[in-house]
Amino acid sequence: MPIPADAPILTSAAMRVAEAACAAAGTSLSELMERAGAAVADTAWRMAAGAPILILCGPGNNGGDGYVAARLLGERGAAVRVAALAPPATDLAKAARAAWTGAVEAIVDGLPPAPLIVDALFGVGLTRPLADDLARRLRGFADKRILAVDVPSGVDADGQHGWEPPLPADVTLALGALKPAHVLLPTARRCGTVLLAPIGIAADRTMCSLPRQAARSPDAGSHKYNRGMLLVRAGPMAGAAALAAAAGLRAGAGYAVLSGADEAPFAAIIAEDGASYAARLDDKRLGAVVIGPGYPASDALGRDVAAAIAAGKPLVLDAAAIDVALPRLDGTPAILTPHEGEFARAFSDLAGNKIERARAAAERVGAVMIYKGADTIIAAPDGRVVAAWPGSPWLATAGTGDVLAGACGAMLASGGDAFDAAVAAVGWHIDAARRIGPGLVADDLIRD
Numbered sequence: 001m002p003i004p005a006d007a008p009i010l011t012s013a014a015m016r017v018a019e020a021a022c023a024a025a026g027t028s029l030s031e032l033m034e035r036a037g038a039a040v041a042d043t044a045w046r047m048a049a050g051a052p053i054l055i056l057c058g059p060g061n062n063g064g065d066g067y068v069a070a071r072l073l074g075e076r077g078a079a080v081r082v083a084a085l086a087p088p089a090t091d092l093a094k095a096a097r098a099a100w101t102g103a104v105e106a107i108v109d110g111l112p113p114a115p116l117i118v119d120a121l122f123g124v125g126l127t128r129p130l131a132d133d134l135a136r137r138l139r140g141f142a143d144k145r146i147l148a149v150d151v152p153s154g155v156d157a158d159g160q161h162g163w164e165p166p167l168p169a170d171v172t173l174a175l176g177a178l179k180p181a182h183v184l185l186p187t188a189r190r191c192g193t194v195l196l197a198p199i200g201i202a203a204d205r206t207m208c209s210l211p212r213q214a215a216r217s218p219d220a221g222s223h224k225y226n227r228g229m230l231l232v233r234a235g236p237m238a239g240a241a242a243l244a245a246a247a248g249l250r251a252g253a254g255y256a257v258l259s260g261a262d263e264a265p266f267a268a269i270i271a272e273d274g275a276s277y278a279a280r281l282d283d284k285r286l287g288a289v290v291i292g293p294g295y296p297a298s299d300a301l302g303r304d305v306a307a308a309i310a311a312g313k314p315l316v317l318d319a320a321a322i323d324v325a326l327p328r329l330d331g332t333p334a335i336l337t338p339h340e341g342e343f344a345r346a347f348s349d350l351a352g353n354k355i356e357r358a359r360a361a362a363e364r365v366g367a368v369m370i371y372k373g374a375d376t377i378i379a380a381p382d383g384r385v386v387a388a389w390p391g392s393p394w395l396a397t398a399g400t401g402d403v404l405a406g407a408c409g410a411m412l413a414s415g416g417d418a419f420d421a422a423v424a425a426v427g428w429h430i431d432a433a434r435r436i437g438p439g440l441v442a443d444d445l446i447r448d
């Protein structure tokens, strides 16, 4: 399901800080609610296309947005009804309720539905799961078009609890910024198409969704070495390392060496005996080393990882190489690419949602983390985060992680910040997968 690219992601606490800063700078909270309600009204107007609309309002400011939207839709001539769970409890919601001159029905069994339901029950203020009765009544509307205001009600916006909403949305209109729940499973898949209403808050950009243009292009000043010389160290399953090396070239490396393999998928890749590995690590032109694809834990892996760390070159560590390297990374610029199982093994003590765990792991290791999965999170030791939801589910097939490791190597080898390199690699990987689509096998990503 689509999500706005390069959009800020704020927790509920950060939203309240941004809201207060806005108020301090002269924009009243009622103006923010008016803008939010206007954005809800516009989206509902387009989704309803003339059909009747039922707006479900909660007691807080999420409900307030619903009352504002009802008033504006009524002024436009839409057939709009309002049903409330409880009287408004905040001053802003009370004022918004008072300005709605129509009837307010109760959310009870038998409440007549409408083709479009606007869910303005709870937003970032939800503190516990919805009551069973309410959840059951909401499920009764599941066959209607659903527009969720900020988040589908019942979802914990911060993504701390994976509470499932009784009424998954077709469209979720995020107010001011995305929230963690829009980009983390299991809730992200309940939000439908996520749209962003920029209501005028100045959102911190430490956490963002994936930028649209992530791939890098060569220019007139490029040559094979400054585009990046990549060394991929093969283990016993040389095919995985070959995929990584080929992906490295496809993703923009100028030169790829596959060490410890007899053959490579492209003639352009230099496949050579592992005996020259140490000499390759010493090559001043070498931009990055990838190690881990197809290389299970063994003494040999330990030696090869240690040599790469000692060489001080930027590293991409995948699979078993992650565990081997962990205690001794020591400031070497690196990208680690664990999937769920590898992350759990290496960072079993970390708690919190996937963003918090990825961040804590990055900070602990002093390296960039690509915590893979359908809701991939990229985290830097300084706290920066990019969330890559929704990716491409066609990537759920063997070997695509090896391809990603190679792409990371390519981006890292061309120089610059390891976090930017990781973001570029994840973007390249997802773009390539989307171009291929149905039937994708990992080899397609390198033939592309």
Ligand SMILES: NC(=O)C1=CN([C@@H]2O[C@H](COP(=O)(O)OP(=O)(O)OC[C@H]3O[C@@H](n4cnc5c(N)ncnc54)[C@H](O)[C@@H]3O)[C@@H](O)[C@H]2O)[C@@H](O)CC1
Binding pocket: 015, 016, 018, 019, 032, 033, 036, 058, 059, 060, 061, 062, 063, 064, 065, 089, 090, 121, 122, 123, 124, 125, 126, 127, 128, 129, 130, 131, 149, 150, 151, 175, 176, 199, 201
């Ligand atoms: N922060 C901002 O910058 C803006 C926020 N706005 C809206 O305000 C919302 C947040 O408003 P609030 O903080 O008032 O919070 P909510 O409206 O999300 O809900 C809070 C209310 O629900 C009650 N509650 C929480 N969990 C419940 C449960 N499980 N069952 C029953 N009652 C429950 C609380 O006691 C409180 O009365 C946002 O999601 C957004 O829709 C917008 O008006 C515009 C600007």
Ligand SMILES: Nc1ncnc2c1ncn2[C@@H]1O[C@H](COP(=O)(O)OP(=O)(O)O)[C@@H](O)[C@H]1O
Binding pocket: 339, 372, 373, 374, 375, 376, 390, 391, 392, 393, 394, 395, 396, 397, 398, 399, 400, 401, 402, 403, 404
């Ligand atoms: N359901 C999914 N939706 C989107 N991307 C996925 C999904 N499942 C896996 N991926 C992506 O596919 C890749 C799989 O990597 P990994 O698990 O290491 O596989 P392998 O070791 O077989 O190469 C990762 O980039 C991951 O983010």
Ligand SMILES: [K+]
Binding pocket: 062, 119, 120, 121, 122, 123, 148, 149, 150, 151, 152, 153
């Ligand atoms: K809502």
